Amino acid sequence: MHFSIPDTQECREDNGGTYVAYNVHINGVFHCTVRYRQLHSLHEQLKKDLGSSTLPSFPPKKLLPLSPTQTEDRRVALEKYILQLSQDPRVLNNDVFNGFLVSAQNETQRAGGGQDEVQIEIYMMSGQKVTLSVPATLQTDDLLEKVCNHIHLPNELVYYFALFLVKKEENDLIVVKRLQDFESPYISQRCVKGIHRIVLRKNYWDSSIDQHVMNDRVGLNLLYAQTVQDVERGWILTNREIQRQLAALQAKGAKKEYLELARTLKYYGYLQFQRCVCDFPKANTPVLISAGNRELNFR
DSSP: OOEEEEEEEEEEOTTSOEEEEEEEEETTEEEEEEEHHHHHHHHHHHHHHHOSTTSOOOOOOOSSOOOHHHHHHHHHHHHHHHHHHHTOHHHHTOHHHHHHHHHHHHHHHTOOSSSSEEEEEEEOTTSOEEEEEEETTOOHHHHHHHHHHHTTOOGGGGGGEEEEEEEEETTEEEEEEEOOTTSOHHHHHHTSSSOEEEEEEEOOSOGGGHHHHHTSHHHHHHHHHHHHHHHHTTSSOOOHHHHHHHHHHHHHTOHHHHHHHHTTSTTTTOEEOOOEEESSSSTTEEEOEEEETTEEEEO
16 A cells, blocks of 8 residues: 655635645555645544554644745655555554544545435446445445445455446446445545546455355355456467357356356456556557466566
């Protein structure tokens, strides 16, 4: 997880005054805009919750208004602070930290009072969708649990799955990112450009876990629908004979047998990202990047 504060902006107070705000990006995507005093308040709360001995030091306050050079120095110091902070697993899993980021996201995007009920759609890989009424700032893990409860997935299997933000482009879905617990899926979906869906997908790389998930009817259906889609869009490599066998199993509704065959194929269980270009072996070389089986694969 990479946090950064690449730039600042000047904002206006209700009384007509101005202040400097800091734009927080997570994994290169804009998340929220916060003030120095908001980050300082977060630091103080984390000190109470986690203790101050292992937290990075917070950039000191200045008594006089900052010059442009001092403002840039503070931006760099705050970026270093939040980057160091986010490397601590205790912080990433802390309710104060995650709640702060959700609240800041809500305030930045002006999504409303936060507790107002909104309608949100979550898609399965089969194309079916679940529509729920939830608070606008409901965090990702809470929404995940609601979705899984709605489709009757057992509690012990819930966190083998995750919610992903995907972009609908022509007849395909492109994975943008896995939604994290420090964000509101409703707000994240609302503030991106283009047509995006929230999709439920499996969230593990170890294919041996499949056997446990497949023992449950709902888990089996989720894995099967995702695998069929991955085969159809070419994420899993096949040949004509394998395609024939898979089609025959699909026609019979033999879901476990379909999965058992698919699990033997190259790139099964990998997550494939949007096509891009790289500079090796020469500039502007088209490349597909897939993540899975403890590797990042470029081809």
